[in-house]
Amino acid sequence: MRSPEPAWLGSVAATSGGPASVLASTPRALTRGDVATLYEDHRDDVYRFAVLVAGDPPRAEDAVQEAFARLYRDPGRVRSPDRALAYVRSIVVNLLRTPPRLAPPPGPASPDHDSTEQTVLALDEQACVTAALASLSMQQRACIVCRYYLDMSDPEVADTLGVSLGTAKTHMRRALRHLRTLLGEHHGS
Numbered sequence: 001m002r003s004p005e006p007a008w009l010g011s012v013a014a015t016s017g018g019p020a021s022v023l024a025s026t027p028r029a030l031t032r033g034d035v036a037t038l039y040e041d042h043r044d045d046v047y048r049f050a051v052l053v054a055g056d057p058p059r060a061e062d063a064v065q066e067a068f069a070r071l072y073r074d075p076g077r078v079r080s081p082d083r084a085l086a087y088v089r090s091i092v093v094n095l096l097r098t099p100p101r102l103a104p105p106p107g108p109a110s111p112d113h114d115s116t117e118q119t120v121l122a123l124d125e126q127a128c129v130t131a132a133l134a135s136l137s138m139q140q141r142a143c144i145v146c147r148y149y150l151d152m153s154d155p156e157v158a159d160t161l162g163v164s165l166g167t168a169k170t171h172m173r174r175a176l177r178h179l180r181t182l183l184g185e186h187h188g189s
Contacts, residue, residue: 030075030084038084039068046088052145054096055134067091089160093142132182140175143168 043064050060067088071077078084133141139161146157158168 028081030071030078030081032072032075034081034084035068035072035075038088039072042085042088043068046085046092049089049145049150050092050096052133052149053093053138053142055130055141059096060092063092063095066095086156086160089146090162093161096142097138128183132179135182136175136178137171139163140171140178143171144175144179147172 046067047060047064050064051057054060054063070091071084071088078087133144136144142161143157146152146160147154152160154169154172155165157172158165161168163171
């Protein structure tokens with residue numbers, strides 16, 4: 001499912017008949033106001049994306065803040081306003097590729113849950129999937145998150161991660177094979 005158009009793109013499109021005609025005829029430079037609107041509209045989605053890729057919420061939060069800050073400092077980096085969100089995601093992935101400078105502090109304890117059998121099974125399943133995702137390389141994890149969490153097409157995944165389509169497909173194929181093996185063992189398949 002595609003996200004609705006950013007508000008700033010819709011306001012530009014309304015003046016001349018639609019986003020395609022605006023972007024095709026007269027590209028409009030991204031402004032700091034556009035970046036602020038993009039941040040307000042998409043920061044939570046980009047943060048969830050970063051947490052899934054990094055597996056480390058504080059590190060993900062830092063990457064998201066840095067990505068939006070870089071775009072805000074120089075909004076001219078994006079040639080087309082409709083590419084701004086993909087650009088932010090690609091900055092996040094690039095920031096998460098570099099190892100953290102300091103070891104992350106231990107995470108908080110798991111929140112209290114009802115001790116019903118269903119909750120325990122759900123937590124066990126979630127822990128297995130999280131562990132399986134964590135066992136993937138950063139690039140494979142980013143491909144899986146883009147493809148299945150963000151529902152991107154293969155070309156969009158490749159574009160977001162800055163790799164060729166073939167490379168993105170190879171990472172996804174290897175990651176899925178690895179996940180099937182790990183999760184199949186967990187379920188006794």
